[in-house]
Amino acid sequence: MARIHLDIAHSYRPHPREDADYALLPMRQTFEDGGAYALLGPSGCGKTTMLNIISGLVRPSQGSIWFDEREVTGLAPQQRNIAQVFQFPVVYDTMTVAQNLAFPLRNRGIDEARARARVAVIAEMLDLSGQLDQRAAGLSADQKQKISLGRGLVREDVGAVLFDEPLTVIDPHLKWQLRRKLKEIHRELRLTLIYVTHDQVEALTFADTVLVMERGRVVQSGSPSELFERPAHRFVGHFIGSPGMNFIPVTLLARALAHQAGALTPAKPEVPPGALTLGIRPEYLRLCELHEPGALPAQIEQIQDLGSCWLVGARVQPVAAGNAVGNGVGNGVGVGAALLRLRLARGEVVPQLNQSVGLQLLSPHTCFYDSRDELMAGPSGGVGDD
Amino acid sequence: MSRQEGAEVHLYPFDLQLEPGSLTVLLGATQAGKTSLLRLMAGLDVPSRGRIWADGRDVTGVAVRLRDVAMVYQQFINYPSMTVAQNIASPLKLSGRMAPVAIEQRVQELARRLRIEGFLDRLPGALSGGQQQRVALARALAKSASLMLLDEPLVNLDYKLREELRDEFLTLFAGGGSTVVYATTEPGEALLLGGHTAVLDAGELLQYGPTAEVFHRPKSIRVARAFSDPPMNLIPATAVAEGIDLGSGLVLDLRAALQRLPRLAGALTLGVRAGALELSSAQWPANFLKIPAKVALAEVSGSDTYIHLESPLGGLVVQRTGVHRFALGESVTVGMDPGAAYLFDAKGAMVFAPSPVHTAGAPDLLRAKSAQSAGTR
Numbered sequence: 001m002a003r004i005h006l007d008i009a010h011s012y013r014p015h016p017r018e019d020a021d022y023a024l025l026p027m028r029q030t031f032e033d034g035g036a037y038a039l040l041g042p043s044g045c046g047k048t049t050m051l052n053i054i055s056g057l058v059r060p061s062q063g064s065i066w067f068d069e070r071e072v073t074g075l076a077p078q079q080r081n082i083a084q085v086f087q088f089p090v091v092y093d094t095m096t097v098a099q100n101l102a103f104p105l106r107n108r109g110i111d112e113a114r115a116r117a118r119v120a121v122i123a124e125m126l127d128l129s130g131q132l133d134q135r136a137a138g139l140s141a142d143q144k145q146k147i148s149l150g151r152g153l154v155r156e157d158v159g160a161v162l163f164d165e166p167l168t169v170i171d172p173h174l175k176w177q178l179r180r181k182l183k184e185i186h187r188e189l190r191l192t193l194i195y196v197t198h199d200q201v202e203a204l205t206f207a208d209t210v211l212v213m214e215r216g217r218v219v220q221s222g223s224p225s226e227l228f229e230r231p232a233h234r235f236v237g238h239f240i241g242s243p244g245m246n247f248i249p250v251t252l253l254a255r256a257l258a259h260q261a262g263a264l265t266p267a268k269p270e271v272p273p274g275a276l277t278l279g280i281r282p283e284y285l286r287l288c289e290l291h292e293p294g295a296l297p298a299q300i301e302q303i304q305d306l307g308s309c310w311l312v313g314a315r316v317q318p319v320a321a322g323n324a325v326g327n328g329v330g331n332g333v334g335v336g337a338a339l340l341r342l343r344l345a346r347g348e349v350v351p352q353l354n355q356s357v358g359l360q361l362l363s364p365h366t367c368f369y370d371s372r373d374e375l376m377a378g379p380s381g382g383v384g385d386d
Numbered sequence: 387m388s389r390q391e392g393a394e395v396h397l398y399p400f401d402l403q404l405e406p407g408s409l410t411v412l413l414g415a416t417q418a419g420k421t422s423l424l425r426l427m428a429g430l431d432v433p434s435r436g437r438i439w440a441d442g443r444d445v446t447g448v449a450v451r452l453r454d455v456a457m458v459y460q461q462f463i464n465y466p467s468m469t470v471a472q473n474i475a476s477p478l479k480l481s482g483r484m485a486p487v488a489i490e491q492r493v494q495e496l497a498r499r500l501r502i503e504g505f506l507d508r509l510p511g512a513l514s515g516g517q518q519q520r521v522a523l524a525r526a527l528a529k530s531a532s533l534m535l536l537d538e539p540l541v542n543l544d545y546k547l548r549e550e551l552r553d554e555f556l557t558l559f560a561g562g563g564s565t566v567v568y569a570t571t572e573p574g575e576a577l578l579l580g581g582h583t584a585v586l587d588a589g590e591l592l593q594y595g596p597t598a599e600v601f602h603r604p605k606s607i608r609v610a611r612a613f614s615d616p617p618m619n620l621i622p623a624t625a626v627a628e629g630i631d632l633g634s635g636l637v638l639d640l641r642a643a644l645q646r647l648p649r650l651a652g653a654l655t656l657g658v659r660a661g662a663l664e665l666s667s668a669q670w671p672a673n674f675l676k677i678p679a680k681v682a683l684a685e686v687s688g689s690d691t692y693i694h695l696e697s698p699l700g701g702l703v704v705q706r707t708g709v710h711r712f713a714l715g716e717s718v719t720v721g722m723d724p725g726a727a728y729l730f731d732a733k734g735a736m737v738f739a740p741s742p743v744h745t746a747g748a749p750d751l752l753r754a755k756s757a758q759s760a761g762t763r
Contacts, residue, residue, distance in 0.1 A: 042544060172571075176694060180683035183714055198544050204686035204709065224686050228709035241688045242549060283689065283707050305598040306577045307614075308661030308705055343689070345707070346661070 001192055002081075002159035004031040008063035010049055016061075023049045025216045026062070031160070033068075034190040036183075038203035041213035041239075048164065050213075051196045055162050056080050067159050081159045085152040085166045089144035093137035097128055100136055101150045108155070122150045125185055141169045146178070153185055160192040167202060179205050200240055212236045228281070229365065234373040237279050246285060247369070248316065248361070249336035250278040276376065277369040278335070282311065284365040285342040287351060288358040295358030296335060300351045310344040312351065314359060335361070387436025389422055396422040399435065400591040402584060404565050406441075409581030411597060412569040414612055418586040420569040424535045427567060429453045440533065456526035456564075457535040460542055462518035464510035470497070470521050471506040477529045496524040499558065516547040523551075527558065534564045538571065552578055573615040577601060585609050607655060607734040616660040616692045616703045618728070625650035629724065632656065632675075634698035639673045643724045644738065654737075655730040660692060660705035662726035662740075665718050675722040677702070684712040695720065 009026040016022055024046045031037055031054075039047035052058035053065060056077040064073045072080050083104065091100050098119055105115040123129045126146050131139070136147060145166065152161050167175050183206070186193055197203050203210045204224040211221045212235070220232040231237035237245030288295050302313030318337050340359065344350055351357050367378035388399040397419045404410050412420045425431040426438065429450035437446045445453060456477075464473045471493050478489045497503040500520040502513075510518050519539060526534060540548040552575065559566050570576060576583050576597055583597040585604075593600050593609045604610040610618045623630040629640035630650065638656065670676065679697035686692075691710040695702045697720065704720060712718075729738040 042546065176683060176685055176692075179685060180694065180714075183683060187714060200545065200688040201685065204688065205683070223711075225709045225711060228688075239546060242545065243689075244546075244549075281689075304578055304580060305601075306574070307598075307601050308659065309707070311578075343707070 002067040005066040008060035038207035040203035045213040046216040083152040098132040163195040248338040251334035279367040282341040290358040387433035411576040411583040414586035456531040657728035660703040663704040664721040677720040681716040
């Protein structure tokens, strides 16, 4: 087991000049010993490059990588003491399930009795005990991928286990069971696990810490609830959640900030009044009566019955800061035009199409972003943890 | 019609009349018969028995080229050696009824609507998956066909692109005049698209109706299973005087909920949607059934957390809005509102569904419902 530290940049081009030439922009990243991490982002964000740099399949064009106190920058994957699980099963069809699981141990000269004991433990965890003597050839893709997972996890002495979209071939109905297995295994074995995926469900369910990546950068590294409650970057607000966070350009007056000071914790020392982007999730945007203080006038444009809740689209017209429109956006927040989404629980009052409603943009869950899309103020920590 | 190939039945006999000018979702797992049905509608296959009519005309056996149909597939299918503009223009040129200037205008207009106007001179191979699918969609829309068939068009895109394109579909199809048929495996997608839904399972058409109605009033356990994600909680039960006995000493009191229902008897299945179960320390009303359970896994979808539980009644799934953290093995209590119960008889037919679901545009009903639930939340 190891703590992994990267201080790297990587470009697949020989002479990178601008940001776009880099697959990974200069970064420092530490993966603590025994942690469960996910690298999450759209295709082309650099997540697979980062995994390949950790495994040794790719050598970073700049910088170095450390496993505990040992520098491994120039070492091949075999010399790094890691295990890997890929998208598609890697198993020997002619071997039995037990032989497949034992292979990484035998390869390392672990004695027979210890290998057998370890295989039994892993097989039990993955519900493969009943099939140990069966040949892998006859098994389904699901079962084969379970063997691949088992082979990745069977060695106790690995520095880290790296997963590259390992549940792609798994039937949707079985996915949650394997996700659960992976969680249980992490709890019991406390291996350092790093999991690459473009799917938010995979990342948020699996990992204690998720690194959200975009265009060669880690835009936020945090727990699933931090990513949901306090996105450090607009991209995170957009990428996490379906639909993602609403964004609306706003102009803040000083008194609006004073009003909010109690509820919001600034991410930066000072939030300058002026042009910002307000972010609020559909789960936290509330409808209100037009005459209520702080109500922003909007018109209902879309209503979708999602079964367990309603998804409502409300169109907001531009309002100048401090301008008394109707009963006013009393908090001194000027807004630009936008279509905002809000989620209403079943049993809540659902408006009608084209109805004029009020929206409450300011809540303890409201976030503010600067012109570089970075968080300036948002909810205080610990929100959303049960 | 029905469709059979050799001994293998692809579609059992059924009747289906699509709502003209609106959207119909074909919902079902892989192998349910969705693609078979689309191919029959397109004229790519001929039914083994029965007939197909389009606008009153019998089109059974009429070749796809002679039908007024456009189709979009899972794979992003474009002409690889033609530019994006030529791809979109191809059905217009083939029809031979439009002047070149008009074709160019139409291509520009479609490209703008699908936000690919910047790529008109490129080859499809140089575009991302999402852009390629937009080109395929623009080409399909260019035909202005009266029937538009989409076979899981978003399945090969990642979820953010899927969200974006799905929203655009709704705008593109609204008031377009075409009858649109959209096949998907995802219940959530069917709900987002709205319109009507036909639920298919193992080659059978199980139910057809307005999407929300099919979701809220599934005719059978099979429909409820096919049209729920996370899965509906299904628990074997027997009728007793005050409601239903779920075993393990747990009885769901249905006296208030079942006033309108004939007496229950024999073996039943209780169905409760994940979103209708509650996990909380709040004071539940006396008629709520409290079920002790342990957390097996908290799955986080991004906007919701699905908590998989082990209970004396078997596995249960509870849905909560937002991101929540639960430890594996954590003990919790599940609250079950009898008012949210579905009941299915021994044959799997639905015999009871929760009180009429409030729909948009019925404010009095809404207020009644909200007043009633105010005390329970």
